[in-house]
Amino acid sequence: MCGIVGYIGRQDAYPILIKGLQRLEYRGYDSAGVALINPDNKLNVYKAKGKVADLEYNASSKDTSGTIGIAHTRWATHGEPNDVNAHPHYSQSENLALIHNGIIENYMVIKQELIRNGYTFKSSTDTEVLVHFIEYIKKTNKVDLCRAVQLAMGEIIGAYAIAIIDKNDPDQIIAARKSSPLVIGIGEDEFFLASDATPIIEYTPRVIYIKDEEIAVIRRNKPIRILNMRDIEQTPEIKTLEMNLTQFEKGGYPHFMIKEINEQPRTIVDCIRGRINIEATDVILSGVLDNKERFENARRIIIVACGTSWHAALIGEHLIEDLCRIPVEVEYASEFRYRNPVIDKDDIVIAISQSGETADTLAAMELAKSKGAFIYGICNVVGSSIARGTDAGSYVHVGPEIGVASTKAFTGQVMVLSMMALTMAKQRKTITDELYKSLIKELIIIPEKMKKVLELNETIRDLSKIFTYAHNFIYLGRGYNYPAALEGALKLKEISYIHAEGYPAAEMKHGPIALIDAEMPVVAIATTDSIYEKTISNIQEIKARKGRVIALVTEGDDVVCNIADYCIEVPKTLEYFAPLISAIPLQLLAYYIAVNKGCNVDQPRNLAKSVTVE
Numbered sequence: 001m002c003g004i005v006g007y008i009g010r011q012d013a014y015p016i017l018i019k020g021l022q023r024l025e026y027r028g029y030d031s032a033g034v035a036l037i038n039p040d041n042k043l044n045v046y047k048a049k050g051k052v053a054d055l056e057y058n059a060s061s062k063d064t065s066g067t068i069g070i071a072h073t074r075w076a077t078h079g080e081p082n083d084v085n086a087h088p089h090y091s092q093s094e095n096l097a098l099i100h101n102g103i104i105e106n107y108m109v110i111k112q113e114l115i116r117n118g119y120t121f122k123s124s125t126d127t128e129v130l131v132h133f134i135e136y137i138k139k140t141n142k143v144d145l146c147r148a149v150q151l152a153m154g155e156i157i158g159a160y161a162i163a164i165i166d167k168n169d170p171d172q173i174i175a176a177r178k179s180s181p182l183v184i185g186i187g188e189d190e191f192f193l194a195s196d197a198t199p200i201i202e203y204t205p206r207v208i209y210i211k212d213e214e215i216a217v218i219r220r221n222k223p224i225r226i227l228n229m230r231d232i233e234q235t236p237e238i239k240t241l242e243m244n245l246t247q248f249e250k251g252g253y254p255h256f257m258i259k260e261i262n263e264q265p266r267t268i269v270d271c272i273r274g275r276i277n278i279e280a281t282d283v284i285l286s287g288v289l290d291n292k293e294r295f296e297n298a299r300r301i302i303i304v305a306c307g308t309s310w311h312a313a314l315i316g317e318h319l320i321e322d323l324c325r326i327p328v329e330v331e332y333a334s335e336f337r338y339r340n341p342v343i344d345k346d347d348i349v350i351a352i353s354q355s356g357e358t359a360d361t362l363a364a365m366e367l368a369k370s371k372g373a374f375i376y377g378i379c380n381v382v383g384s385s386i387a388r389g390t391d392a393g394s395y396v397h398v399g400p401e402i403g404v405a406s407t408k409a410f411t412g413q414v415m416v417l418s419m420m421a422l423t424m425a426k427q428r429k430t431i432t433d434e435l436y437k438s439l440i441k442e443l444i445i446i447p448e449k450m451k452k453v454l455e456l457n458e459t460i461r462d463l464s465k466i467f468t469y470a471h472n473f474i475y476l477g478r479g480y481n482y483p484a485a486l487e488g489a490l491k492l493k494e495i496s497y498i499h500a501e502g503y504p505a506a507e508m509k510h511g512p513i514a515l516i517d518a519e520m521p522v523v524a525i526a527t528t529d530s531i532y533e534k535t536i537s538n539i540q541e542i543k544a545r546k547g548r549v550i551a552l553v554t555e556g557d558d559v560v561c562n563i564a565d566y567c568i569e570v571p572k573t574l575e576y577f578a579p580l581i582s583a584i585p586l587q588l589l590a591y592y593i594a595v596n597k598g599c600n601v602d603q604p605r606n607l608a609k610s611v612t613v614e
C-alpha cells in the first residue's frame, strides 16, 4: 500500500528519496511524488501517475536540489490515480507539503469547514484536506507546525502516518502516526524516514519505531524529539535492525516471487530453528510454553486473518482440532470486526498476518482484546503493529517477503501453526508420545521434501504454457488440501488475472460442476490421505464431464495419473503437513502462467503488499 520516504541531512535528498521509493515499490502503488526544499527555500513538488520511473522522467529537467525532502508512493483510496491526486500535497499557501498513508475518515466534515473559511481544493483526496487543515490550525491558533499537527490529530478520525515539511523551516520534518507504521533511521548527521525499514537499511541499522499517537520532530543536526498528543516528551527507543540489503534484492532471479518460492526450503529451516530440539523429539515454542495455563485451559480458539493468511488459518483449524481437540473458528478479520462476536475470557484469539499491519486484522485483534480474550500473534514482520499489540506470539522468521503474492510467508505460517498444535497437544495430553515424535520427525524433513518439489520447476513451466490463455480455473482439494486449493486459486487470480475458484472437491456436485466442460482446467489435489479414495471419485466426476484435470499426486500414484490429463508428482508426507508440500507446485504454476502472459508478477495491478486501509 502507500509508502513514505523522508530525508534530512548533508547529502542531496532527491536520489535518496527516489531509491527509497524504488525499495517500497513492492508494496503496490499507482502514482508517486516528491517534495524538496531547495537551497533558496523554494518548496518544489513533482508528481506522476504510474511508476517511480515516470516520476523521475517528469522531474528530470526540473530543480531537484535540496538536502531535505519527503516522497510517496500512493495506492488510491480517495480519488482516482492521477498526477493531481498523487502526494505530496501543498497547503493552501504552498508553504507546507504533506504525504500521508491511511485514511482520514471525517475528511468531508473538515473539508466543508475549510471551504466555509475560503479554502479551495485541487484534488479529491483526504490528504489535501489534512494539509490545509494543519495550516488552518497553525494560522488560527498561532502555533508552530508540531503543535498544529498535534491539534489536528486530536480532531481527525482514522488511521494514518504522515510527514510534513515547511519551506519557512527547511531544517525540520514533522512525522506522526496512528495505526500506520513509521520508522526513523538515524545516520551520521542525517535522518531517514520511511513507512517500513526497507529504504533505510542500506544507510543505517539504527532505527526508532514511532508509536501510535506520537509525533516526531526531526531536526537537522539535533537529537530526535518524540512527543505524544498531550505534548509530553517521550524517550526515543533506538533499536538495531537485523536485516541486510541482500534480503531485499532479487539475487539473480527475474522476480522476487520466484526467488521467494525457491527460498522455502531454507526459510522453513529458519522458521523451525531453535524451536525443535536437535534430537527431533520435542517442540519448544516459547510463546505457547510461557502461557501454559492459558493454552491448557482454552475452551475455544478463534483465528482472524485475511487473504493468504486466512488460508493458513484454515489449515491451523484442522491441525488444532485434530491434535488438540479444541474447537477452532476461523474468521475473516474484516467480517469479525463488524459483528458482535461472542468472546469469552477463556478464548484464545490468534491473529495471523505476514505484514503485521493489515488494518482489518489489527481491528479484529483489538476488538477481541477489548472483550478480554488472550491474543496470540503469528507475524513475519518483526516489531509490526499486530506483533506489538498481542499478549504473546510466534514470529514466522522467513525474512522479508517482497513479492505482493505471498508464498514463503504462507508456508512459514503453516509451519508455525503445526508447531503450535504439537506444543498444545502435548500440554493438553491429547496426543500419544508416539504420534508426537513421529510428527516432529516428519516436520524436520519437510525442507528436504520442498527441495525435491522445486525440482519440478521445468515440468511446471512447460505445463504452464498449455494453460496460459485459459479464462477460468477450478482448484479442488479436500481436508487439509482444501485450503491449499483456495490458496492455489488465489495465487493464480492475483498475478495472472485469470478467474480461478477453489472448492472442496465433493462440493462440486452441489452446483459448480455445471461449469465443467472441455474448456475448463481443473487442478485437483489428490495426494494420498484418509480421503484419497473419495477425492478420486470427485476427479472421475470431472473427467466424465470432459474437464481437463491437472492432478497433484503423491509420487508413484499411477491410479490418478491414469485418470488425469496431466500429473504433478510430489514427495509423500503425512496428511497433517500436506499443504506445506502441495502449495509449492501451485505457486510455480501461477507464477509461470503470469510470466507467460507478461504480467507484472511482483506488483500485480490493484494490489498492495500491506493493506493498511479497510
Ligand code: M6R
Pocket (backbone or CB within 6 Å): 306, 307, 308, 309, 352, 353, 354, 355, 356, 357, 358, 361, 404, 405, 406, 407, 494, 607, 608, 609, 610, 611
Ligand atoms: O500481511 P497479511 O498477511 O495480513 O496480508 C493479508 C492479505 O492481504 C494477503 O495475504 C494477500 O491476500 C496477499 N496478496 C496474498 O498473496
